[in-house]
Amino acid sequence: MTITRRGVLQTGLAAAAAAAAPGALRAEGFSFQESPMLAERVKKGLLPPVIDRLPTTPLIADFASRKRTVGRYGGEIRTLIAKTRDLRYMSANGYTRVVGYDETLTLQPDLAQSYEEQDNRVFTFTLRRGHRWSNGQPFTSEDFRYYWEDVALNKDLSPSGPPELFMVDGKLPRFEIIDDLRIRYSWDAPNPRFLPALAMPRPLRLFSPSQYLRAFHKRYAEKGVIEKAIAAAKLRNWAALHNRLDDDYEYSNPDAPVLTPWRLVTPPPANRMVFERNPYFHRLDPEGRQLPYVDKVLVDVASPGLFPAKSNAGEVDLQARGLSMNDVPVLKEGEAAQNYRTLLWPYARGSIYTLYPNLNTADPEWRRLNRDIRYRRALSAAIDRRILNNALLFGLGVEGNNTVLATSPLYSDVFRTDNAAYDPELANGLLDEVGLTGRDSSGFRTLPDGRTLEIVVEVDGESTDIVDALQLITEFWRDVGVKLFMKPQDRGILRQRSFSGQTVMVAATGLDNAVPTAMMPPTELAPVRQEHYSWPKWGQWFETQGHNGEEPDTPGGKRLLALYKEWLSATEDTRNAAIWREMLALHAENQWTIGTIAGELQPVVVNKRLRNVPEKALFSWEPTSLMGVYRIDEYYYAAGA
Structure with missing residues (x-):
């Protein structure tokens, strides 16, 4: 029997965190740090201190081997999309997964603190104690149970049943809740697609925000309350309402809690959608600063034909999607005047046309x-x-x-x-x-x-x-x-x-x-x-x-x-x-x-002050999830004009 174990990166603070008993980092007096934007909210009593918002064992980013520099807080990243539905690219770029690829395309735990795999048949995930959704609610094995039993196996919400990726020889997995932090999926035959599917740009779904969604599920909600919500949303039944609100990918519901670096605060559709930092994000830099560094991401809707011109005019800080090699001359023309640079990343695509x-x-x-x-x-x-x-x-x-x-x-x-x-x-x-x-x-x-x-x-x-x-x-x-x-x-x-x-x-x-x-x-x-x-x-x-x-x-x-x-x-x-x-x-x-x-090259327009952006990296939808595996939450603005 082959057993593979994956855990937290054993470097610096991460090694101490992995070895420590729950609460040890707090007991050792480690100085967690947060952005000034959230510090103001803490001071006003609108948020708990950062020490109470982080998991006991957060994910400590490995900057040393990846040649990243410790950053500073603040600023906004402006970017463009062609239509509201393209907000899903924020999910791809935010790249927060139970298990995901690193820059070498090696699978690593992320939302999970660790996982074990036995012969591609049995997969056990251990979550991070104290991890919370962006609304402060606990992220636990109950969120996995809710998705599996109350969404995937519910015929009203999922008429076709769970996604095909769960099927092996026509059979679904045995799903077990071991305790509040451990979940197990078991098949009689190997399912080698399972872990890679969790790392996809649109990952195989394993969980839903249970505490938020119970209010819209007929199994848990009061009949009168849910009927009023259905009528207010002008939908035909509770299943349509639940499916609209259970939004883990499209970012169509600002009220839905997330685990990603930024959360949507502007109800779409709008010409500009604003994403603000998630106060409960689970990653830290090596010096204990809670990520992301950048406070906001501003996503503007524009005609695709205007992307090169808007980039040339300095109206974006980070843009790749929607630009092509044909745009490089126009992009190069605006670099000096608009304080950006144009990187050229190899596109990991089999054939362009x-x-x-x-x-x-x-x-x-x-x-x-x-x-x-x-x-x-x-x-x-x-x-x-x-x-x-x-x-x-x-x-x-x-x-x-x-x-x-x-x-x-x-x-x-x-x-x-x-x-x-x-x-x-x-x-x-x-x-x-x-x-x-x-x-x-x-x-x-x-x-x-x-x-x-x-x-x-x-x-x-x-x-x-x-x-x-x-x-x-x-x-x-x-x-x-x-x-x-x-x-x-x-x-x-x-x-x-x-x-x-x-x-x-x-x-x-x-x-x-x-x-x-x-x-x-x-x-x-x-x-x-x-x-x-x-x-x-x-x-x-x-x-x-x-x-x-x-x-x-x-x-x-x-x-x-x-x-x-x-x-x-x-x-x-x-x-x-x-x-x-x-x-x-x-x-x-x-x-x-x-x-x-x-062999095409993908132009990537980057504000000259934005740091930790790779000079050269593969770009693709799969497997890099656009820029996702390069951890945009670690990008920051250097001081100066």
Whole structure:
């Protein structure tokens, strides 16, 4: 039996805290420190002193090995989003997890003081004694029980039951409350996805603020009181009310307590949403200052097209999302006058511009074509990636397939290059071989039923850089007789069309996590997620355990699913790595997604006074959670103008 234990970082005060009995830090007279903003509230009797707001064993940030400097309190960080729903990026950037990644992408306890894992089957978490929600209520195992029993297993609140990630061989875990600080999840078979899922940008949920939500749950609330609340909110029933208020990700409910560095104090929607420091945040710097350093984060809503101009005008202090390499010249122009700098972080993405032929599309003729490997290879061979690279990435990109980056231990050159060379002669030959030999009056190829071979490529209308790439691909494909019609639209509508089989092809970004290790689930490579544009109905079938969607019915789809299931039960890292590499090789061979260029750089606009921001770091949604793993709560403003 393998037992893995993870605990608090054993450095400095953290070592003393981990070894001490409850209350020992207080008994030793350690000088906890807090921001002047909260000190004023303590003085007025609006808050307890910091010593009474922190857990007995707080998380002490490791500054030494990460070359961070101890900071000072105060200031505001201004940033931009395109719409109110994008407040979820604050959850990703705030990155507070039961267990989360550090900057080396190693799992570490965070909200948990420690955890134990036995053979990927039994997971025991120990919470921090005295830890509190932002409203001062205790954070204990009761919050885990409430979520599991009263939310996840409640048919009114969760009609489909707990998330699929809890299922192993069709069975849910045994859930145990050991005491007020310890919780255990047990399966009969391994669940290697469990811990990585807790570290995701949108983590697998384990808890809810029970004391706050009981007032809106029919099991606990007085009938008259909850009916008044339902009527006031203009909702149809108690479940709709509870689900609206139980907000652990979207930040749509300012009243909901949080465990993150900052809490929302402005009811959305608004042109500016204000986040203030969480008085009960559980992390300290090495000298005992309660984090975060910065008092407030100001989130302004603006048109995405204005992000570069607003950054250039000095209207942001920290901005990455919404900026691209095309904006670098504009951003560089404003640096001197507006007191900011533009960092360039490598984007950990498999391909910036990726085409997804829908193998589940409803149109039978397009479905037949999309499933023909010769057709997919022809479309790939017809793309001149060198021109794309020079035109859109200043020649700095890496041309080839949608696959992992060279910095991943799973990388191989062949995964990037196989079937990714520009060869229009090969493309024409393959298209002829498929039977697309007819031509219309404009010279475009025709389908067997006489329709012009016009591929409608649907794209998120906000992804202007992908739209630019499609304009070039339109020219490349015209040269081999293929017509491309671009259809920009709202992202939500695009996903719904994909889920229902209405899309023929989608253009989007490639692998979110292109720097995986063998212990990370190969989810993006297998037909297990409805959101994957190449096989939405296969993914739906897997997610709903066969109740909806379509079972994979091609040899390639079946093999990917079999490999994914084998990864779930593998017990050795060497076998996990071998499974990853076979799946990556299959993707390069089959072109289920048609990649173009990787290696883009993400501009990060940073106020020149803001410290502890890495000069160079990987940027991605997964696994870095945008900037989350770099701990924005440790950023601070240096003194001076």
